[in-house]
Amino acid sequence: MIWKTLYSRLKASLIVMIGISILIFAVARVMPGDPARIALGANASAEQVAALRADRHLDDPLPLQYWEFVKALSHGDLGKSLFTNRPVSTDIAQFLPATLELVVVSGLIMALLGLPIGAISAHFRGRAIDQIGRLVALLGVCTPAFVWGVILQLLLGYFWPIFPIQGRLMDATPVPPTVTGFYLLDSLIAGEPGTFLDALHHLILPAVALALGGMGQVARLTRSNMIEVYGKPYVEMAEAYGFRPWRIVSRYAFVPAFIPTLTILGLEFAALLGNAFLVEKVFGWPGLSRYGVDVILRKDLDAIVGTVLIIAAAFLIMNIVVDLLVTLINPRIRLSSRRD
Amino acid sequence: MKFKASLLASAVLTVSPFLLATQSHAERVLRLDESPVGEIDPAKATDYADTVLMQNLYDTLVEPKKGGPGVDPLLASEWAADGTAYTFKLRPDVKFHSGNPLTADDVVFSLNRMIAMGQGFSNLFAGRVEKAEAVDPHTVKFTLASPYAPFVAALARLPIVDSKEVMARKADGKYGEFGDYGEAWLSAHDAGSGAYTVESQNPQTETVMGKFSGYFLPFAENAPDKVHYRYGVEAPTVRALMSRGEHEISDLWLPPEVIRAMAAEPGMKLLQEAGATGEYIKLNTARAPLDDVHCRRALSYAFDYGNTLKILKINDTISQGIPMKGPLPSGLVGYDPSLPDITQDMAKAKEELAQCKYDPKSSPLDIAWIAEVPARERIALLMQAAFSQLGFPVNVIKTPWVLVSDQVTKPETAPHAVEIAVAAVAPDPDSLLYNMYSSKVPPTWMSAEHLKDDKVDELLEAGRSEADPAKREAIYKELNVRLRDLAPTIYAYEFTGVFVARDAVAVPTLEDPAQRTLDNFNLVFRTMSVAD
Numbered sequence: 001m002i003w004k005t006l007y008s009r010l011k012a013s014l015i016v017m018i019g020i021s022i023l024i025f026a027v028a029r030v031m032p033g034d035p036a037r038i039a040l041g042a043n044a045s046a047e048q049v050a051a052l053r054a055d056r057h058l059d060d061p062l063p064l065q066y067w068e069f070v071k072a073l074s075h076g077d078l079g080k081s082l083f084t085n086r087p088v089s090t091d092i093a094q095f096l097p098a099t100l101e102l103v104v105v106s107g108l109i110m111a112l113l114g115l116p117i118g119a120i121s122a123h124f125r126g127r128a129i130d131q132i133g134r135l136v137a138l139l140g141v142c143t144p145a146f147v148w149g150v151i152l153q154l155l156l157g158y159f160w161p162i163f164p165i166q167g168r169l170m171d172a173t174p175v176p177p178t179v180t181g182f183y184l185l186d187s188l189i190a191g192e193p194g195t196f197l198d199a200l201h202h203l204i205l206p207a208v209a210l211a212l213g214g215m216g217q218v219a220r221l222t223r224s225n226m227i228e229v230y231g232k233p234y235v236e237m238a239e240a241y242g243f244r245p246w247r248i249v250s251r252y253a254f255v256p257a258f259i260p261t262l263t264i265l266g267l268e269f270a271a272l273l274g275n276a277f278l279v280e281k282v283f284g285w286p287g288l289s290r291y292g293v294d295v296i297l298r299k300d301l302d303a304i305v306g307t308v309l310i311i312a313a314a315f316l317i318m319n320i321v322v323d324l325l326v327t328l329i330n331p332r333i334r335l336s337s338r339r340d
Numbered sequence: 341m342k343f344k345a346s347l348l349a350s351a352v353l354t355v356s357p358f359l360l361a362t363q364s365h366a367e368r369v370l371r372l373d374e375s376p377v378g379e380i381d382p383a384k385a386t387d388y389a390d391t392v393l394m395q396n397l398y399d400t401l402v403e404p405k406k407g408g409p410g411v412d413p414l415l416a417s418e419w420a421a422d423g424t425a426y427t428f429k430l431r432p433d434v435k436f437h438s439g440n441p442l443t444a445d446d447v448v449f450s451l452n453r454m455i456a457m458g459q460g461f462s463n464l465f466a467g468r469v470e471k472a473e474a475v476d477p478h479t480v481k482f483t484l485a486s487p488y489a490p491f492v493a494a495l496a497r498l499p500i501v502d503s504k505e506v507m508a509r510k511a512d513g514k515y516g517e518f519g520d521y522g523e524a525w526l527s528a529h530d531a532g533s534g535a536y537t538v539e540s541q542n543p544q545t546e547t548v549m550g551k552f553s554g555y556f557l558p559f560a561e562n563a564p565d566k567v568h569y570r571y572g573v574e575a576p577t578v579r580a581l582m583s584r585g586e587h588e589i590s591d592l593w594l595p596p597e598v599i600r601a602m603a604a605e606p607g608m609k610l611l612q613e614a615g616a617t618g619e620y621i622k623l624n625t626a627r628a629p630l631d632d633v634h635c636r637r638a639l640s641y642a643f644d645y646g647n648t649l650k651i652l653k654i655n656d657t658i659s660q661g662i663p664m665k666g667p668l669p670s671g672l673v674g675y676d677p678s679l680p681d682i683t684q685d686m687a688k689a690k691e692e693l694a695q696c697k698y699d700p701k702s703s704p705l706d707i708a709w710i711a712e713v714p715a716r717e718r719i720a721l722l723m724q725a726a727f728s729q730l731g732f733p734v735n736v737i738k739t740p741w742v743l744v745s746d747q748v749t750k751p752e753t754a755p756h757a758v759e760i761a762v763a764a765v766a767p768d769p770d771s772l773l774y775n776m777y778s779s780k781v782p783p784t785w786m787s788a789e790h791l792k793d794d795k796v797d798e799l800l801e802a803g804r805s806e807a808d809p810a811k812r813e814a815i816y817k818e819l820n821v822r823l824r825d826l827a828p829t830i831y832a833y834e835f836t837g838v839f840v841a842r843d844a845v846a847v848p849t850l851e852d853p854a855q856r857t858l859d860n861f862n863l864v865f866r867t868m869s870v871a872d
């Protein structure tokens with residue numbers, strides 16, 4: 001059953017990836033501005049610009065350019081960035097782990113704060129604690145991540161400077177040997193607890209700033225779904241039986257309410273990748289989202305396509321994971337599939 | 341028990357990075373920032389960050405003169421010009437970071453590499469240098485295709501690379517026996533002789549440099565041992581980092597209000613540089629009504645120079661702009677301080693407008709401002725207010741740079757007016773004015789005026805070929821007056837870069853006028869001092 005779902009989702013994802021690659025390839029090229037001129041700078045001569053255009057096949061018809069791109073991609077070559085003058089795959093390999101580390105920690109904060117706040121609000125619905133929970137969730141939803149970034153930076157980096165506000169490690173801290181690219185994991189693998197603490201210290205503010213929006217969304221959805229479940233006869237029956245409140249919350253109200261929340265949680269998690277840009281800018285975080293925007297502004301064609309494909313792949317993977325998890329935990333889907 | 345454990349963990353988490361930080365105080369560290377990317381390959385370097393990197397990682401035969409226009413010797417001990425031949429004697433005591441001695445072969449190799457790769461400042465040399473040859477290990481001779489007076493100044497843009505090191509690191513590539521000319525290796529390492537050497541390179545985030553103890557010139561007593569050159573740090577982050585003592589010098593693109601706020605904090609000072617960059621409001625001379633010189637002059641007189649400078653003012657003595665006296669900024673040969681400042685004069689504007697063949701009411705003007713530079717919106721709005729007083733309907737259009745830089749290359753799509761900063765790339769007026777006003781140069785964003793004027797062309801060519809410095813100065817002074825009269829551009833103000841620096845760092849090249857040179861060339865790390 002799981003394998004069948006996985007197979008159908010992978011098939012659909014492949015088609016989506018092909019569609020996205022064609023779309024972004026074309027859109028990047030119709031954007032105004034000559035990428036060769038932008039890359040070479042204002043002082044480059046017309047001959048230099050023409051030579052670079054020829055070198056990058058920019059004068060070829062669009063379908064031919066796309067074919068060259070697909071041929072190179074089949075060898076794992078995403079082209080060369082005009083912005084950093086390095087292979088795009090090298091740039092992505094360098095910048096992606098920083099963003100993934102930030103997003104994973106943000107996602108954990110989002111789930112670990114959002115779900116309990118929503119559950120507690122629903123349980124104490126209409127009471128003061130619910131009002132506080134709703135206010136916190138609303139503030140999270142309506143305030144953009146970069147504003148949280150600046151607020152947190154001001155409060156905990158400027159007025160009360162207890163957190164670092166720039167980069168992934170202090171200047172004096174050596175970068176741990178690269179295994180995963182996640183400094184938290186790499187420092188543990190290398191047995192460097194000081195580096196681990198420094199990396200964690202640097203992660204807290206950007207991860208919280210990035211997580212707060214999604215946290216509010218998750219809390220609000222959990223609350224409304226749980227309130228709906230609280231109105232179901234089986235919950236009333238459990239209350240009538242005198243089950244403990246915690247048991248009712250955790251076993252009878254939370255799990256059914258969690259299924260729609262899980263879908264949103266998955267999408268919010270994937271959306272963190274795109275939203276990370278401004279947080280990465282504010283905190284000088286050397287990640288892929290910031291790189292993505294920089295290359296778009298400089299019309300760095302290969303890098304734009306590479307970055308968008310990676311972010312699209314992350315969305316699709318997250319969708320597949322969510323679909324599989326929903327299939328696993330939702331008995332209605334599981335049973336209907338078996339009947340089919 | 342659990343509470344105690346979490347309290348302890350929190351304390352360790354908060355304190356441990358500070359403990360780590362104290363280890364770094366053993367060495368003097370300088371931290372400063374610029375816009376990305378930091379390009380460290382000498383054949384590709386072009387913009388501000390690249391210039392700073394080149395100046396500290398590599399050396400050139402000459403460098404911009406301190407305290408005035410022109411050049412000073414650096415690697416060259418002396419030179420002589422004979423028609424189109426230039427012969428340079430090299431200092432014998434210069435070694436690269438690899439330990440190899442710097443020789444004439446390295447100079448020839450560096451020039452050939454730059455021309456072959458066709459990027460960076462290769463346009464200063466390609467097609468102009470017919471031949472470069474090593475006469476002996478410490479003598480190099482360049483033969484030019486035709487007389488080109490700015491050649492010596494252009495050499496300030498030719499960083500000398502260690503040819504042996506580069507060839508030892510070459511990979512397969514398209515340059516025949518030279519492979520990739522060391523392109524891949526030089527994107528992350530240096531092969532220079534400069535006072536600092538690359539320790540790590542991330543073009544988007546940071547270049548870390550360490551002191552090169554074998555440098556041939558002296559270091560300041562407390563010169564930084566390590567330099568962190570950061571890229572793309574946001575203004576609020578720069579402010580917070582400097583307040584925390586974790587950043588020494590800001591970039592020079594901060595908005596005036598942020599500079600004011602930072603300067604008001606204790607332990608901060610303001611530093612300035614200028615001389616090479618003009619903020620030009622480029623008028624499209626090929627599009628009605630600005631194809632009529634009287635209409636252009638009317639706009640030039642109507643422009644609100646006073647309020648523009650007020651917007652840029654930081655305090656009573658420091659500003660991000662000073663008045664211009666024509667197209668030439670104050671640090672270049674030909675700048676004439678005796679000329680009066682250009683100021684707003686609505687009466688003269690109306691007089692000129694009366695002679696213009698177009699009716700302003702039926703001649704709407706499109707004024708573009710570059711979306712990435714929000715401060716320019718205010719100047720565009722000042723223009724709207726001033727030009728409306730003359731009767732022109734004015735559309736102010738916010739346009740991204742990629743679009744502007746494309747639009748302005750064609751007279752039919754270029755807006756009537758757009759503010760663009762242009763800097764001299766070498767310490768010579770030719771490197772600024774030729775690309776802006778010569779009708780021989782294919783249109784670029786620098787020549788958004790699309791000016792076609794025989795006299796201007798004649799003076800530009802004369803400036804290029806005249807070897808006598810006094811005669812050249814007279815030519816550029818005449819050109820300055822001619823361009824003021826033709827008004828293809830509103831000479832809004834000369835850009836003066838303002839850095840915020842902590843008192844803990846001394847920057848003689850910015851603090852002492854006698855040591856200050858053209859903007860872009862003043863961040864010389866070895867001359868700086870960082871207090872404990």
